Amino acid sequence: MADSVTQCEVAVIGAGPAGLSAAVQLGEMGVDTIVLDEKPAAGGQLFKQIHKFFGSERHMAGMRGFEIGRLLLERCENLDIPVRLNCPVWALYPDKTLGTTWQGQSAAIAAKQVIVATGAAENALSFPGWTLPGVMGAGAAQTLVNYHRVRPGERALVVGAGNVGLIVAYQLLQAGIEVVAIAEAMHTVGGYMVHASKIRRMGVPFAMNHTVVSAEGAGRVERCTIAAIDESFNLREGTEKTFDVDLVCIAVGLSPAVELCAAMGMEMTHVGELGGRIPLHDSVLNTSIDGVYVAGDVSGVEEASSAMEEGRLAAVSALTALGRISRPQSDEMKSEIARSLAQLRRGPFGMTVASRKEDVCRRYEEQCLKIV
Ligand SMILES: Cc1cc2nc3c(=O)[nH]c(=O)nc-3n(C[C@H](O)[C@H](O)[C@H](O)COP(=O)(O)OP(=O)(O)OC[C@H]3O[C@@H](n4cnc5c(N)ncnc54)[C@H](O)[C@@H]3O)c2cc1C
Structure with a gap:
């Protein structure tokens, strides 16, 4: 299939707020990470958001969306994380091999862990x-x-x-x-x-x-x-x-970009309030495929600040699976991110999201963790 195979510990699909935040978290822990995006510019939806964000300092309130995108990208650059642009990922296999097109050639990537952060598409x-x-x-x-x-x-x-x-x-x-x-x-x-x-x-x-x-x-x-x-x-x-x-x-809604997840045979579910069809996942963003996580709009349409937190959460799950952090460290980081997500999901819209996400986790437990 491919002319070359790149090995890495974690491949992140999508350079939006979720994917870049995941990459920064991984890079800070010295994990060999690669980010792939089909677009010519990184930042996902952030690159076109010229308004200032609400919320707290942690969520970069007061900064404009494109500035947040630029900052995340700079952090990736400072950590020497390669961000391959114009690089569509067209296949994701359960063994965590990715099929991509890079510089006009097929290029396979063999990862130990994969974070899917492909965002959402307009209806x-x-x-x-x-x-x-x-x-x-x-x-x-x-x-x-x-x-x-x-x-x-x-x-x-x-x-x-x-x-x-x-x-x-x-x-x-x-x-x-x-x-x-x-x-x-x-x-x-x-x-x-x-x-x-x-x-x-x-x-x-x-x-x-x-x-x-x-x-x-x-x-x-x-x-x-x-x-x-x-x-x-x-x-x-x-x-x-x-x-x-x-x-x-x-402007009649967004649908999670789940094509790669669905094509690889991931268990899916439908939740109207989260944009429709989404991959089943648990509270730390594990999917039904071992070592493959989802983060951001692909796991249910929300907004950029929660996408960044989910990116970090998926990264912590990957770090845990790779044995790069201890269990107590992992638990502490996960609860800190969970608290931040809960804070973001306090408004009327956020409360619906939080409750639907809990339903998804319950369905995940029933369908993916069932003991036969
Ligand atoms: C039109 C629109 C306007 C919005 N306006 C606002 C707003 O004003 N304020 C706000 O807070 N939120 C807004 N949002 C929502 C917010 O931008 C998203 O919640 C946030 O960007 C989600 O982050 P993400 O990283 O999950 O996805 P995205 O930012 O969508 O990034 C996903 C990335 O994945 C890449 N990708 C997808 N599939 C592949 C593939 N197969 N191979 C390689 N790369 C791939 C895409 O090119 C993209 O760069 C808007 C969303 C949209 C769609």
């Missing part, structure tokens, strides 16, 4: 005209505006009032793009009220209980129609509203 929404240029995921618009400094349009409609929809709407406004409305299928805003209030104050109307019906245009989107829906999500006739827009941003 699509199909409607007539959804493939027209100018209709895009909100994350794509965020990348264009915040990273490439390119305005993808002049007048935008945002579909979805969760945190991603709200943050992206605000960032479009900051870039001088008019946001004509935010359409949301539910009757309440899913994202933080602090973001919603800011956008309302800037004069953007929220069309609650509305969905997108169609987008139209010659060669690219020029108009988009939304309409009200009832409790069963049926369109209410006669409620259509059409906006002249050249940008439609779809």
Whole structure:
């Protein structure tokens, strides 16, 4: 299969906040680690987050997302941890061999332990005209505006009032793009009220209980129609509203990027509140495959600070399995991270996450630890 095989103690798949934090924790303990990411830049979703983070000093509150990404990358560099970019991992085998493409060649990596930190992907929404240029995921618009400094349009409609929809709407406004409305299928805003209030104050109307019906245009989107829906999500006739827009941003949730995990035969489960299909895992991020851990959005969609803590937790599990830390040291580090995660999961959204994560751990015990 491959032209070369690289040996390492731990391979980390994904250079987002979870993967980089895991690598730093491992590097600090002198573990031979390699990080692999299919993108040309490290940082995962952080590279396009220009706003300051909330929370405590430990969670780098007050820093902007891309600065956090840069800092984590610098720490990896200082620890001489190789971060291979433009390096998609396309196979992960139970013996912990990875199939990757690196510098145009197949390159296998044989690891003793693997941390999967592949993040999440935006959900699509199909409607007539959804493939027209100018209709895009909100994350794509965020990348264009915040990273490439390119305005993808002049007048935008945002579909979805969760945190991603709200943050992206605000960032479009900051870039001088008019946001004509935010359409949301539910009757309440899913994202933080602090973001919603800011956008309302800037004069953007929220069309609650509305969905997108169609987008139209010659060669690219020029108009988009939304309409009200009832409790069963049926369109209410006669409620259509059409906006002249050249940008439609779809922000209707994220799904964990579980392809590698599912393809290698990992036990999976479905939890709607965590983004859908996720690998079964325990409280220290072991999966059903010995020596393979998950961390960050792939283990259930949350946010960047908890992804960083989960990265550290998965690293501690790997360090324990490699015999690089003693059991008491491991227990102490795990409880310290668990306390920090509990602190992050205190809000209403976080409490749901915490309780669903507990369900996942219970299912893991039933399915993966059953004694036959
Ligand atoms: C569009 C969008 C906007 C967001 N906005 C905010 C926000 O404003 N504030 C906030 O706190 N959180 C936000 N989040 C959530 C937050 O960014 C994530 O919770 C956090 O980045 C998760 O970290 P992660 O390391 O698990 O995944 P990611 O940051 O997604 O990183 C995963 C990495 O894995 C790589 N990867 C995936 N598959 C492979 C493969 N097969 N081979 C090699 N590499 C692979 C990807 O290229 C990526 O770099 C947003 C998320 C999205 C998707």
